Amino acid sequence: xxxxxxxPVALEHASRLIxxxxxxxxxxxxxxxxxxxxxxxxxPVEFTPPRIAVVIDKSTYTRELITASGGFGLIVPGAALMxxxxxxxxxxxxxxxxxxxxxxxxGAGPALGMPVLExxxxxxxxxxxxxxxxxxxxxxxFFGEVVAAAADARIFDHxxxxxxxxxxxxxxLHHLGxxxxxxxxxxxxxxxxxxxxx
Amino acid sequence: xxxxxxxPVALEHASRLIxxxxxxxxxxxxxxxxxxxxxxxxxPVEFTPPRIAVVIDKSTYTRELITASGGFGLIVPGAALMxxxxxxxxxxxxxxxxxxxxxxxxGAGPALGMPVLExxxxxxxxxxxxxxxxxxxxxxxFFGEVVAAAADARIFDHxxxxxxxxxxxxxxLHHLGxxxxxxxxxxxxxxxxxxxxx
Numbered sequence: 425x426x427x428x429x430x431x432p433v434a435l436e437h438a439s440r441l442i443x444x445x446x447x448x449x450x451x452x453x454x455x456x457x458x459x460x461x462x463x464x465x466x467x468p469v470e471f472t473p474p475r476i477a478v479v480i481d482k483s484t485y486t487r488e489l490i491t492a493s494g495g496f497g498l499i500v501p502g503a504a505l506m507x508x509x510x511x512x513x514x515x516x517x518x519x520x521x522x523x524x525x526x527x528x529x530x531g532a533g534p535a536l537g538m539p540v541l542e543x544x545x546x547x548x549x550x551x552x553x554x555x556x557x558x559x560x561x562x563x564x565x566f567f568g569e570v571v572a573a574a575a576d577a578r579i580f581d582h583x584x585x586x587x588x589x590x591x592x593x594x595x596x597l598h599h600l601g602x603x604x605x606x607x608x609x610x611x612x613x614x615x616x617x618x619x620x621x622x
Numbered sequence: 623x624x625x626x627x628x629x630p631v632a633l634e635h636a637s638r639l640i641x642x643x644x645x646x647x648x649x650x651x652x653x654x655x656x657x658x659x660x661x662x663x664x665x666p667v668e669f670t671p672p673r674i675a676v677v678i679d680k681s682t683y684t685r686e687l688i689t690a691s692g693g694f695g696l697i698v699p700g701a702a703l704m705x706x707x708x709x710x711x712x713x714x715x716x717x718x719x720x721x722x723x724x725x726x727x728x729g730a731g732p733a734l735g736m737p738v739l740e741x742x743x744x745x746x747x748x749x750x751x752x753x754x755x756x757x758x759x760x761x762x763x764f765f766g767e768v769v770a771a772a773a774d775a776r777i778f779d780h781x782x783x784x785x786x787x788x789x790x791x792x793x794x795l796h797h798l799g800x801x802x803x804x805x806x807x808x809x810x811x812x813x814x815x816x817x818x819x820x
Contacts, residue, residue: 444797445665464643464665468662477665477675510813515815556756559756559763584799584802595804598642600641600782600783603811604782604809605809605812606793608805611803612704612803612804613803614708615705615709615801
């Protein structure tokens with residue numbers, strides 16, 4: 425495996441990083457405390473400005489940190505990080521610093537200082553929390569606007585994904601439940617409908 | 623390919639059908655009119671009761687039908703339906719009946735009568751629309767409660783997915799953008815963290 429090649433992603437392309445439904449890691453940090461959890465439930469809601477939704481349970485420590493700090497990170501882990509992805513989704517960060525416990529090497533996002541991971545990951549997005557009390561209370565659904573993003577150029581470059589055999593360890597994880605994942609790998613192109621510009 | 627083997631899915635397992643972020647088809651019907659579109663942006667928001675969120679643009683005919691009828695269908699197409707999935711996402715149903723145009727064989731869902739597809743599909747969910755004006759207006763985000771669901775037992779049975787070489791044409795599609803998809807196929811199991819019950 426060659427070394428990581430993270431490069432900034434233009435904000436108008438940021439929603440594409442989670443367009444295909446990967447399981448993500450959600451991070452947050454506030455006043456010297458930090459946490460990381462897994463979330464299968466996220467989606468883009470808008471391309472411009474790039475906005476996303478993610479489900480954050482009321483019981484989570486991450487939710488406390490998001491509402492305290494006003495931001496969060498979404499990390500797209502590669503297939504090689506499956507065990508870590510499942511492990512950080514199975515324990516609470518109230519009891520331990522999961523970064524230290526799992527030896528996770530996190531940097532600070534350029535816009536908000538949220539923890540971001542690159543080693544073994546396909547991409548990260550740093551998001552500003554958009555407070556929406558109703559959807560947070562009724563559906564645990566948080567909205568955010570992407571204010572910085574980056575991806576490993578080996579799999580996402582100039583706004584486009586490219587899944588190949590050579591970057592298999594960066595292929596995205598999609599959680600089926602109970603630690604069972606499918607990996608997205610076989611990239612195919614649909615026939616362009618007649619009359620449509622590509 | 624053997625014939626389709628759709629069976630009802632228990633409602634407490636319904637959210638699992640889209641847990642891994644597949645691109646879905648959204649259907650709706652009202653007063654003799656019907657439509658089908660593609661949506662990459664959906665996610666579960668709750669297991670019990672099974673509730674989901676899906677982004678439906680204000681310009682779509684589907685949105686008119688959902689708000690008129692109070693329900694919608696989510697269909698999980700298999701890989702073999704890639705061209706159809708892209709095609710129905712690239713034209714408006716205001717101008718033509720896309721079911722007739724593409725020769726789509728749709729049944730009526732048992733709870734609400736929403737159009738459901740089985741041939742070439744992994745699963746479908748029939749949802750009751752939960753009106754949430756703020757998230758619909760601000761983020762085009764619709765919430766729904768699953769009131770009926772079914773899946774092809776060759777790939778989802780007794781509440782569990784099973785992706786194998788034998789059911790490759792039912793593997794789920796994940797849209798990267800512009801008709802480019804990845805197929806979820808390689809199913810793997812994470813190491814269970816110490817101390818956790820499985």
